[in-house]
Amino acid sequence: MRLVFLGPPGAGKGTQARRLSGILGLPHISTGDILRAAIAQDTETGRKVRDYVESGRLVPDDVMEEIVRARLERPDAAQGFILDGFPRTIRQAEALDTILAERGQTLDRAVLFQVDRQVLIERLSGRMVCPVCGTNYHRVFHPPREDEVCDGDGAKLIQRKDDLPETVASRLEGYYHQIQPVVEYYRNRGLLYELDAEGDADTVTRRLLQGLGISVEPV
């Protein structure tokens, strides 16, 4: 299954992608995670994209295309993938189609995560992430057992620079402005699945599986 997840920051794309990746055994490819890793490792790409990511602006399309092409060429993506945070522009959507067409593949679904704007602001400004394993926490909705420490590996949690309150509002504005044409692009191709992404994570996972027609044995 080849899926893209579209939705504003804070809509739960990352959380649901991670869950679905475990259920389906497909790689979860988050362009935001790839960019943050490149920045943390201070690679050539990292240096190129740092200012964009930290100020919440979109990284130029040509840089993104190269990153995604390279990632999709890795063997683990041969059977499918969950692409989270890409495409964000029409040009990126077209590039993805081209990359897939070169291998005789097509996209199965574009899932649009829909969440009320006020709910997003609350979610984003309390979000914390483990810099080691990438697990997301929330000060109010999903706090770690010990304050600001990852349950899984004990690392000190951080707040992403682009989740700081002053950046959140501009990220959301930019997002809505940019994503609408991409939503229409997939709607016109009959690939769009609009997911009600409000409610707790388990509820959203159930809706998502149902919407994609995936039945999972209860554990």
Ligand code: AMP
């Ligand atoms: P995310 O974790 O998806 O919210 O992405 C964090 C930041 O990475 C964004 O605010 C952008 O600066 C950059 N980014 C991630 N994916 C893309 C993309 N597809 N196109 C351009 N910039 C991106």
